[in-house]
Amino acid sequence: MRQGNIVKLVALVLLVATTVALSIKPLVDPVKGIPLGLDLRGGVHLVLQAEPNKNGVPITNADMDKAKAIIAKRVNDLGVSEPIVQADYNNKRIIVDLAGVTDPDKAVDILKTTAKLTFRDTQGNVLLQGDELTDAKGGQDPTNAGGFVVNLTFSTDGAKKFADLTTKYLGQQIGIYLDEKLLTNPKVDTPVLNGQAYINGYATLEAAANHAVLMRSGSLPVSMSIAEKRQVGASLGVDSLNKSIHAGIYSLIFIFLYMLVFYRLPGVVADFSLIVYALIVLWAFWSFRVVLTLPGIAGFILSIGIAVDFNIIIYERVKEEIRAGKSIRAGVESGFSRAFITVIDAHVTTLIAAITLYIFGSGSVKGFALTLGIGIIVSLFTAITFTRQVLRWTVGINPKMKTFWFGVRGDA
């Protein structure tokens, strides 16, 4: 019994230590690790509000879906990893999260542009809409070595229309507009029959590519205004992340010490359980792809404080049972079962708060609620499985263990 328990405990400590060592790398992996929110690695959060147009035509859900698809397409073309684009149909909003975007200003610019491509005559009459476009790509100007162009490819139908158009307006100028902005005003030298055209006059490939993104994704069915924007610079995000990790480590160290001083042997078990707890929570974040935000980390740190509570409630109960004359082992068993009821009642109420916050909260508040909620559930799990078993094994080492090691004074 004695030997067996010691072996079990040593094996468990080694197992946990190995798991910790092996977990660090995958958890903090920049690509596959726990996703960091934009407040921790820089980026921009946008809430785009669809504006009802002047004719008072209501915005339909289909409009919102189309707008969402177009914005998602533009976001993907920006090359942002793990972008989030959500539609809020009730409020007619599109929510965009771009974490780690290098040039947020440009991104914002590209996202909110309606991007209606039109071909117009000199009087400004619209001759052809950009809807017939199948592709648009940035590229080198075939006629001017230093310049760049957007290459346009029309659909079969569009190619025909464009052929008719260029035949009709041979020798005249056709203006190409993106929204109300004149991009280029070329003169039609020869009719374009194959559905291939280009817009020249771009100074950089990037500028051409940006416009190509807009044209390729098509025009937004509604115009969008920015209802909310939160932008965090990349280095500021890293700074916040480091500060939070610091806070977390110090909080852990002091809680460890506190538990050791007050609860001695069970304190060691509690500290050990805390490590397991933190590990499970982080892996839960990892597997559910919970995006870690600044308030989210605060929630996690707070949940460490709350997780200790399970141990405290249980140990105080065990102490009482021992004082009431029970053996340490019997005390642990009855202490656990009695404390369990207390723990459930107390933490269901905190969970209610977390769930309500998650439902009604916005953005960062949701992140906080989620980490707090996961924390509560995991700490319950850790307490009833891990802590209990380890404590059983520990007291099993020597049934005549002095009650001093449980923080119970000898005279009690």
Added chain:
Amino acid sequence: MTKTGHSATYEEVQKLHPLYFNIVRKRYWWFAISLLIIIPGIISLFMQGLNLGIDYKGGTMLDVTFNKAVSQSAISDTMKSVGLEGHVQLSNSDTTALIRTEALEEEKRSELLTALETQVGEYDKASLKEDKVGPAMGQELTRNAIYALIIAMGMMIIYITFRFQFGFAISAILALLHDVFVVVGIFSLFQWEIDATFVAAILTIVGYSINDTVIIFDRIRENEPKMKRGDSYQDMVDKSIWQTMRRSINTVTTVLISLFAVFILGGESTRMFSLAMLIGVFCGAYSSIFIASQILLEIKIRLKKMPRTGS
């Protein structure tokens, strides 16, 4: 279950705690102390309200870190030159400026940033922080916050009534409101700015306060049926409070350790958030020990007195 020994008596519980004093008997003192803190807060709330940040009022907030120290007037003048007014706050030995102004359109915002760069000085683009909230969004946030509070409290009342009794639920909710009013009152008194995370802080305080109260109520629930003829409810409540005292203190200490760590080391963005929670959690622990059980006791005494007067 119990084969040997007996559960602790009131006397034993008293002896166990070196600092024992009768908490229940002094209950009117605790009520008075709490009112002394809450009333100024409520008055302030009516007189000057809360210092609501842009999350609620709408507006743009720019956090700009310049490469060298700047002056407040230089920034204000630059803002005026592009036709804007607002509040500027310098920190970090005058290199970081927190600029608050109306909700800016993209063009206006770029104009301001360009003007700042040319007229005030170069700034670090990688550490720029910007928050823009349209006025409609702010109203929504406030509305959702109030909904969340009401729904959370309603669900807690239901849960506690189901698990305990209605009297317990009412006492717990009153203690919780006490904590909310203390925190909101202090934030109003000192005019500390409130952002979106304040709601989260308040709801967490609500969660903590209830949690803490429930632990003590759980003990009262356990001790109540064990009362012998002639035992007073008052002594039983006092005993229950002291039986859970170590847990109350140790738990609040560990939670406060966590919060202090975030408050001191967590950086500017979570400072007010952790401050609200620090005050709230401390207050939550206080109210669980000194307020909630005493309200419960008052309810029990009144209810008893009603059917048979003068017992």
